[in-house]
Amino acid sequence: MVENRPFAQFMAYLTLVLGVIVVAFPVYLAIMASTFDAATIINGNMPLIPGDQAAENYTRTLFYGGKQAREPVAMMMVNSMVMAMGIAIGKIIISILSAFAVVYFKFPFRKTAFWIIFITLMLPVEVRIYPTYKIVADLGLLDTYTGLIMPLIASATGTLLFRQFFMTIPDELLEASKIDGAGAFRFFKDTLLPLSITTIAALFVIQFIYGWNQYLWPLLITTKSSMQTIVIGIKKMITTTDALTEWQIAMTTAVLAMVPPVLVVIFMQRLFVKGLVETEK
Amino acid sequence: MEKRAHISGWTLPLLLILPQMAITVIFFYWPASQAIWQSFLREDAFGLASEFVGFENYVSLFEQPEYYRAMVTTAIFSSLVAFFSLSCALLLATQADKNIRGGHAFKTLLIWPYAVAPAIAGVLWIFMFHPTLGTLARPIRAAGIDWNPMLNGTHAMILLVLSATWKHISYNFLFFLAGLQAIPRSVIEAGAIDGAGPMRRFWTIIFPLLSPTTFFLLVVTVVYVFFETFGIIDAVTGGGPAGQTTTLVYKVYADGRLGGDLGGSAAQSVILMVIVIALTAIQFRYVERKVQY
Numbered sequence: 001m002v003e004n005r006p007f008a009q010f011m012a013y014l015t016l017v018l019g020v021i022v023v024a025f026p027v028y029l030a031i032m033a034s035t036f037d038a039a040t041i042i043n044g045n046m047p048l049i050p051g052d053q054a055a056e057n058y059t060r061t062l063f064y065g066g067k068q069a070r071e072p073v074a075m076m077m078v079n080s081m082v083m084a085m086g087i088a089i090g091k092i093i094i095s096i097l098s099a100f101a102v103v104y105f106k107f108p109f110r111k112t113a114f115w116i117i118f119i120t121l122m123l124p125v126e127v128r129i130y131p132t133y134k135i136v137a138d139l140g141l142l143d144t145y146t147g148l149i150m151p152l153i154a155s156a157t158g159t160l161l162f163r164q165f166f167m168t169i170p171d172e173l174l175e176a177s178k179i180d181g182a183g184a185f186r187f188f189k190d191t192l193l194p195l196s197i198t199t200i201a202a203l204f205v206i207q208f209i210y211g212w213n214q215y216l217w218p219l220l221i222t223t224k225s226s227m228q229t230i231v232i233g234i235k236k237m238i239t240t241t242d243a244l245t246e247w248q249i250a251m252t253t254a255v256l257a258m259v260p261p262v263l264v265v266i267f268m269q270r271l272f273v274k275g276l277v278e279t280e281k
Numbered sequence: 282m283e284k285r286a287h288i289s290g291w292t293l294p295l296l297l298i299l300p301q302m303a304i305t306v307i308f309f310y311w312p313a314s315q316a317i318w319q320s321f322l323r324e325d326a327f328g329l330a331s332e333f334v335g336f337e338n339y340v341s342l343f344e345q346p347e348y349y350r351a352m353v354t355t356a357i358f359s360s361l362v363a364f365f366s367l368s369c370a371l372l373l374a375t376q377a378d379k380n381i382r383g384g385h386a387f388k389t390l391l392i393w394p395y396a397v398a399p400a401i402a403g404v405l406w407i408f409m410f411h412p413t414l415g416t417l418a419r420p421i422r423a424a425g426i427d428w429n430p431m432l433n434g435t436h437a438m439i440l441l442v443l444s445a446t447w448k449h450i451s452y453n454f455l456f457f458l459a460g461l462q463a464i465p466r467s468v469i470e471a472g473a474i475d476g477a478g479p480m481r482r483f484w485t486i487i488f489p490l491l492s493p494t495t496f497f498l499l500v501v502t503v504v505y506v507f508f509e510t511f512g513i514i515d516a517v518t519g520g521g522p523a524g525q526t527t528t529l530v531y532k533v534y535a536d537g538r539l540g541g542d543l544g545g546s547a548a549q550s551v552i553l554m555v556i557v558i559a560l561t562a563i564q565f566r567y568v569e570r571k572v573q574y
Contacts, residue, residue, distance in 0.1 A: 008479065012376040019373045020390045026405040026447065027397075029416055033408065046412045066406050098301040102402035103284060107291035113298055121561065123554055126508045126521035126530050130546060131312035131319065131539045151308040159301065180414045184288045213398035216534070231398045235516050238404060247414065254404050269389060273455060276395075 027258065033251035034058070041247045053248065061252040070237065073253050076230040079145075080212055081260070083229055086149035087211030088204050095158025095195065095203075100188060102159070103166040104174065120158040125217055133220050143227045148218055152211065157279045158203055164278070165264030166192070177185045205268050209261045230257040294483065313554070319547035331544075347524060348532070348549075355528040358441065359506035363499055365446045370453030371495075377454075378461040387460065395451040399512035406444035407517050430518070434525030437518045440574040441526055444517065445510045452505075453498050460494035461487070500564045504557065529553060 029048075033041055036051040062074045101107070102114050125132065132151050139146030169192070176185045218229045228236070234257060237250040265272050320338050322331040342348050377387050394402070409417045421428040430436040464487060472482045503508045511530050514520060520527035520535055527535065533553065537546030 005479075008379070009381060012379045012381050015372060015376045016387045016391075019369070020387065020459070021375075022538070023391060023394055023450070026402075026409055028410055030405050041414055043328060044419060046416060094301040094304065097297040101294035101297035104288050105291065105294035105297075106287050107294045110294075113302065116310075117301060118306060120305055122509045123309070123313060123557060124504075126511060126533070126553075128309075128312045128316050128550060128554075129534065130543060130550075134315070135312055152303060154301075154304045154308040167284070169285055174284075174286045174288070178286070178288075184290070187288070209396050213396075213399065213401075213512075215398065215515070217398045219515075220538075231400050231512070234404055235400055238407070238516070247408065250404065250515035251408060254401050254408075257401050258397050258454075261398075262393050265393050265396040266389060269392070269421055272392075276452075276455065277459065 027255075028193070030251045030254050030258075033248060034255050036248055038238055038246055038248050041251075051206045057248050058256075059254045061249050061256065070233070071228060073230060073233065073256055075226065075231040076228050076253075076257065077260075079148075080229040080231065080257075082145050082210060083148045083214065083218070084208045084211035084260075086145060087152050087214075088207035089154040090149055091155070091158045091201055091207050094153060096162050096200070099159050099162030099166055100192065103163055104184075104187075117156050117157070117159050120154060121160070125152060129216060135201060136221055142221050143224045147221050148227075148229075149211075152214065152217060156209075161203055161279055162196065163201060165196060169195060198271070198274070199278075202271045202278065204275075205264055205272045206262060206275035206279055209272075212261050290400050297320055316547045316550045316554075320551045321542055321544075322547075323442060323544045336543045336545070339552075342545060342548050342552075344486060347527075350524070351527050351529050351532045353528075354438075354526060355507065357525075358438065358445070358510070359503050361442045362445045362449065362506045362510075363502045365442065366449040366453050366502060367495065367498060370450045371448070371457050371491075373450070374454050374457035375487075377458055386537055388455075391454055394448050395455075397448060399445075399448060399509050400446045400516040402448040403441075403513040403516035406440055406447070410440055410443075432522050435520055437522060441510070441513060444513050445506060449505055453502065456494055456498055457491070460491050464490050495522045497564065500560055504538075504560055507553075507556070530555075 005020055030049060032050060033046060034057050035054040036046060037053045037056075040051065054279060061072075063072050064079075065072055098113075098117065102110060136142060136147045136151060139147075141150070172189055177191055182190065213231060214229070215231055215235075218232050219235075222228050222232065230253065234250060234253045237253060238245050238247075321333055321335060323334045323337065324331040327382055351465070373391060376385055377391070397405075407415075407430070409415050410421075410428070410430060412418055412422070412431060418428050427433075428436060431442045467481055468490070472486050477485065507528070508530055511534070514526060514528060514531050515534075518526045520531045529549065530553065533549045535548050536542045536549065
């Protein structure tokens with residue numbers, strides 16, 4: 001700030017504190033709900049301080065199935081984890097390889113290949129769901145991790161990000177490594193990969209969150225409850241008619257579903273911001 | 282941009298690019314072309330035979346009042362979310378940009394909702410505003426308003442706008458903050474020396490300089506509302522009550538899955554593809570321009 005105005009300072013704090021409260025309140029309420037029994041929540045007078053049912057709720061949610069033949073949530077979290085890791089790692093591998101090819105080699109149809117990949121940036125999975133569903137079904141990949149992961153790693157963001165980064169690496173590094181007699185593989189492993197670590201980590205953070213939070217795709221292709229991800233699972237819990245909804249279990253699940261991606265954002269904030277800003281360019 | 286130095290050989294690069302090509306063609310180009318092809322076909326009730334019907338699916342789509350209603354719903358939904366999430370984020374970002382203690386902590390406390398899945402965000406908000414047990418619904422009902430997002434379309438839309446905005450503020454906040462920090466202090470100080478107060482400086486210096494960021498965020502937010510809010514809608518309202526919160530994307534899903542009208546659903550997908558491509562093209566033209574100056 002240019003001038004020192006105590007009142008402006010005060011207003012800044014006030015606005016930010018209010019902002020944080022509004023942002024945090026829904027989650028606070030969910031955490032509180034996960035510490036009460038069903039009856040306390042249903043009667044509509046849930047206290048705003050924690051109850052004593054937390055242990056019971058979390059154990060039941062995580063390890064036991066529910067009334068409507070629900071899978072234990074721990075199982076769903078495993079599915080979500082496999083899917084998120086698969087998408088993040090898969091995308092990093094295929095996109096770093098293709099960016100390496102596009103930037104460092106001259107080969108026929110290089111420009112065409114780049115454009116074929118680039119155009120996929122434009123179309124989210126939502127607009128081509130049924131045909132994609134049909135292909136995955138024809139390949140026999142319904143209810144498999146491969147079917148959950150593969151269609152979602154077909155995207156250009158990673159390739160563009162790595163391409164952009166490789167372009168900033170001085171040509172002299174390649175020339176030097178050529179003079180030292182290193183082949184393509186050595187150059188990739190000893191020069192490019194170590195330099196790309198932060199970019200890889202940033203992309204990993206973004207893609208992990210993206211994968212964990214997927215909704216429409218897993219909703220379509222998982223029919224077995226043992227393959228459900230946690231984000232789908234929670235929707236199934238509140239979809240039944242009101243009287244049957246076990247709100248304390250649903251809110252416990254909501255809290256559990258938020259923990260991994262939120263922790264990633266908080267503890268890898270620098271990488272998260274870097275990834276977010278750079279993949280959007 | 283081109284590299285000066287290259288590695289020779291071209292079987293290796295083709296092998297390196299093969300995995301991405303294969304996945305892109307199988308899961309992207311093939312289904313996208315299928316969607317276009319299907320939009321010209323009509324399947325019989327049993328899905329056994331299909332015949333080529335030309336633009337009939339498109340024509341019948343534009344004869345449906347529901348389709349126009351979905352368009353209007355999408356337009357209202359996206360403009361409300363864009364307005365609220367951009368203005369709240371800008372307000373918070375300008376405050377966090379002031380030189381105050383704990384600025385960084387505020388940043389952390391404001392950005393994490395980005396990591397919450399849209400469907401989970403929807404669940405959190407429906408719990409708060411549930412007509413019988415919601416903590417915040419009780420005061421509303423006590424004030425004499427018959428609050429019920431399950432039955433009242435306007436209430437359902439309000440709930441959707443709130444949850445979609447809540448989730449997206451963090452994203453816009455982050456980009457606004459980065460945009461604000463990129464504005465040179467000297468420009469603002471020069472304004473102050475010329476006697477402009479904080480408000481005047483904001484509207485005549487900061488806001489115009491932020492306009493590229495604002496425009497970029499506007500496009501991103503609209504794309505977000507179009508596609509990513511699917512999870513929120515499905516969790517909170519399921520497109521209801523009586524189809525009053527069915528957006529274009531939700532209609533693609535509902536018509537194809539619940540209605541079994543694959544041709545009509547494919548035609549809608551194609552229209553959406555055109556919209557997304559247009560939005561992306563706008564965004565890239567903007568990025569190009571930014572790169573140039």
